[in-house]
Amino acid sequence: KxxxxxxxxxxxxxxxxxxxxxxxxxxxxxxxxxxxxxxxxxxxxxxxxxxxxxxxxxxxxxxxxxxxxxxxxxxxxxxxxxxxxxxxxxxxGVKIKLTEVPVPVPYGSAFEGEVVRKKDMRVEFGGKYSRAFEYLRLLPMEEVEDGKIEVIGPDFSEVEEGGAMDLGILIEVAGRKMQTDFEPVLERQVHYFVNGASGVQHIGQRDIAWIRISKAAADKGFTLEHFGKILHARFHGEFGAIVDKVQVKVITDPALHAEWLEKARDAYNERNERMGSLKDDAVDEFYTCTLCQSFAPTHVCIVSPERLGLCGAYNWLDCKASYEINPTGPNQPILLGDTVDPVKGYWTGTNDVAVKNSQGTVHEVAMYSIMENPMTACGCFECIVMLIPEANGVMVVSREDTSMTPAGMTFSTLAGMAGGGLQTPGVMGVGKYYLTSPKFISADGGFKRVVWMSSVLKKTMAEEFQAVAEREGEPDLIDRIADETVCTDVDGLMAWMEEHEHPALFMDPIF
Structure with a gap:
C-alpha cells in the first residue's frame, strides 16, 4: 500500500x-x-x-x-x-543449498558406520602404511572460489589394488558469519560427511585420518575429486547459515602433502592452546559429543575444559561453538547438577547423560579415573591408555605406533578392547593432549603413573611433557618413562623402571 x-x-x-x-x-x-x-x-x-x-x-x-x-x-x-x-x-547474501550430493555411489545416512574390509578395499589413505590429514581454514571472500575442486597429484588409479597412498584434504571456506573459532567444528564434520558415501569408510581426524574406498565404489567411478564434491555440497547444506563459499584441494603430490601437513599441524597446535587456563571447576556445564555414534552407538564423549574429546579434535570451546552453530547437533550442554565425587569426577548431570546417550549400557562415568567407570570410546582416539598391573602404572600407545607393547598387544589389537562403546576398567581411549591435563587420571595418581609411552609421542610433545613433569615435581620423569626402543615386554619394563627408579614403584597400589 x-x-x-x-x-x-x-x-x-x-x-x-x-x-x-x-x-x-x-x-x-x-x-x-x-x-x-x-x-x-x-x-x-x-x-x-x-x-x-x-x-x-x-x-x-x-x-x-x-x-x-x-x-x-x-x-x-x-x-x-x-x-x-x-x-x-x-x-x-543468497544462500546456496545443494539438494543432491553429486557422486556415482549411493549417498545417505544409511551408509554411516559402513566398514570396508581389507579384502574388499581398492585403496586406503592413512592407517599403517600412509599418512592422511584433513584441514579446514577460513579465508577472505575474494580468495575462495565456490565449488572449485582441485586434485593436486596422482589419482589412486596409479596405486595397486589394496595399496595405500598419502592424502591431504584442504577445505577453504569463506562466509560473512564464519569465525576462526568455528574451524575445528566444521573440520570434524568431514568424518560425518564422507561416511555417507556407500563404499567409503572414514575413521579418525586431523593428521590421523584413515579412509578406505571399496572396489565396488571405485568400479562405479568414485575418485578423489568426489571427496571435494561431497564436502562442497554438505557444507552448503548443513552450514549455509555461516558458510557462503567452499573450495577443496585434494592433495596427493608428495612435496605439497608434506608442506600442508606441517601447516595443518601448526594450526592444530594453536587450537589446542586456546583453552589456556580454563578449569573444570570454573564452569557449570560440560558438553556431550555423539558425532561417532554411527560406529559406536553406545558411546558418548563428555568434554570438559580439562578433558578434550578422545579424537583430539574437539575441546570444550569447540563444543560450545558447535552448540551455537547447531543447537540440535551432536554437542549438547550438560548441566553438572550435584557433585557426587569431586576427586573421581562424578556429577549427577554427567551420569544422567551417560545413561541416556549409551542406551542404558553405561550407568556412571568417572571423568578423572581409568580404574573406576572410565569414559567409553568409539574408534577415533589418538592414544590408548592401559593398566600394566606389574608396574603399578599405565602405558600410553599412540595410533601412529605399530610396535608391540608391554601389554602383549599392538595398537590395532588394543583398539578392539578400548573402542566400540565398551566400558573397561584399566583401558581408555584418549586425545593426546589430555595426557598434559592436570586432570589426567588424577584420581589414580596422575601423570606419574605413566611408565611406558610410544616414542613418537615423547618426541612430538617433548616440550609439553617436560612442562607436565616439572608441574608434577619430577623434572626428569620423561627420561624415566620407557618406550618401544628400550622394551616391549613386562620383564624389560620392570627392569627399566627399577634401574631408573620410576616414581610409580613407590606410589600406593593403583588397585
Missing part, C-alpha cells in the same frame, strides 16, 4: 533475494533504475568502473559494487562471467 515504503524494504531484504547486474556503460537511465532498486533493498553489481557504495544500511550488505569485467581473473570470458555472477550472489 502507499506509505509502506519501510515495510516493503524490510520484506524485500528478508525475503526477496534479488540483485541488479548492471552490464555495460551506465547512463543516466541505468543510474536511476539502479537507485530505485537500492531503495527496494536490492544491491547493484556493475561490470564497469563506477563509484562504489560499500557501507551497509538500506541493503543487507554492500549497496553498489564495481567489478570491472576485464579485471576479473579467468581463462576466458565465460569463467569471468561466472565469477561476476558469484560476486553478485555473495553481495546479496
Amino acid at each position: 502507499a506509505g509502506q515504503a519501510r515495510e516493503i524494504l524490510l520484506y524485500n531484504r528478508a525475503r526477496v533475494f534479488a540483485f541488479v547486474l548492471a552490464l555495460g556503460e551506465i547512463d543516466d537511465l541505468k543510474y536511476a533504475a539502479a537507485a530505485g532498486a537500492i531503495n527496494y533493498g536490492f544491491p547493484v553489481i556493475a561490470d564497469t568502473v563506477i563509484p562504489q557504495i560499500l557501507p551497509t544500511g538500506v541493503t543487507q550488505h554492500e549497496h553498489v559494487v564495481s567489478q570491472p569485467f576485464n579485471t576479473i581473473p579467468g581463462k576466458d570470458d565465460l569463467e569471468r562471467a561466472e565469477k561476476l555472477v558469484q560476486k553478485a550472489i555473495e553481495t546479496r
Whole structure:
C-alpha cells in the first residue's frame, strides 16, 4: 500500500533475494533504475568502473559494487562471467543449498558406520602404511572460489589394488558469519560427511585420518575429486547459515602433502592452546559429543575444559561453538547438577547423560579415573591408555605406533578392547593432549603413573611433557618413562623402571 515504503524494504531484504547486474556503460537511465532498486533493498553489481557504495544500511550488505569485467581473473570470458555472477550472489547474501550430493555411489545416512574390509578395499589413505590429514581454514571472500575442486597429484588409479597412498584434504571456506573459532567444528564434520558415501569408510581426524574406498565404489567411478564434491555440497547444506563459499584441494603430490601437513599441524597446535587456563571447576556445564555414534552407538564423549574429546579434535570451546552453530547437533550442554565425587569426577548431570546417550549400557562415568567407570570410546582416539598391573602404572600407545607393547598387544589389537562403546576398567581411549591435563587420571595418581609411552609421542610433545613433569615435581620423569626402543615386554619394563627408579614403584597400589 502507499506509505509502506519501510515495510516493503524490510520484506524485500528478508525475503526477496534479488540483485541488479548492471552490464555495460551506465547512463543516466541505468543510474536511476539502479537507485530505485537500492531503495527496494536490492544491491547493484556493475561490470564497469563506477563509484562504489560499500557501507551497509538500506541493503543487507554492500549497496553498489564495481567489478570491472576485464579485471576479473579467468581463462576466458565465460569463467569471468561466472565469477561476476558469484560476486553478485555473495553481495546479496543468497544462500546456496545443494539438494543432491553429486557422486556415482549411493549417498545417505544409511551408509554411516559402513566398514570396508581389507579384502574388499581398492585403496586406503592413512592407517599403517600412509599418512592422511584433513584441514579446514577460513579465508577472505575474494580468495575462495565456490565449488572449485582441485586434485593436486596422482589419482589412486596409479596405486595397486589394496595399496595405500598419502592424502591431504584442504577445505577453504569463506562466509560473512564464519569465525576462526568455528574451524575445528566444521573440520570434524568431514568424518560425518564422507561416511555417507556407500563404499567409503572414514575413521579418525586431523593428521590421523584413515579412509578406505571399496572396489565396488571405485568400479562405479568414485575418485578423489568426489571427496571435494561431497564436502562442497554438505557444507552448503548443513552450514549455509555461516558458510557462503567452499573450495577443496585434494592433495596427493608428495612435496605439497608434506608442506600442508606441517601447516595443518601448526594450526592444530594453536587450537589446542586456546583453552589456556580454563578449569573444570570454573564452569557449570560440560558438553556431550555423539558425532561417532554411527560406529559406536553406545558411546558418548563428555568434554570438559580439562578433558578434550578422545579424537583430539574437539575441546570444550569447540563444543560450545558447535552448540551455537547447531543447537540440535551432536554437542549438547550438560548441566553438572550435584557433585557426587569431586576427586573421581562424578556429577549427577554427567551420569544422567551417560545413561541416556549409551542406551542404558553405561550407568556412571568417572571423568578423572581409568580404574573406576572410565569414559567409553568409539574408534577415533589418538592414544590408548592401559593398566600394566606389574608396574603399578599405565602405558600410553599412540595410533601412529605399530610396535608391540608391554601389554602383549599392538595398537590395532588394543583398539578392539578400548573402542566400540565398551566400558573397561584399566583401558581408555584418549586425545593426546589430555595426557598434559592436570586432570589426567588424577584420581589414580596422575601423570606419574605413566611408565611406558610410544616414542613418537615423547618426541612430538617433548616440550609439553617436560612442562607436565616439572608441574608434577619430577623434572626428569620423561627420561624415566620407557618406550618401544628400550622394551616391549613386562620383564624389560620392570627392569627399566627399577634401574631408573620410576616414581610409580613407590606410589600406593593403583588397585
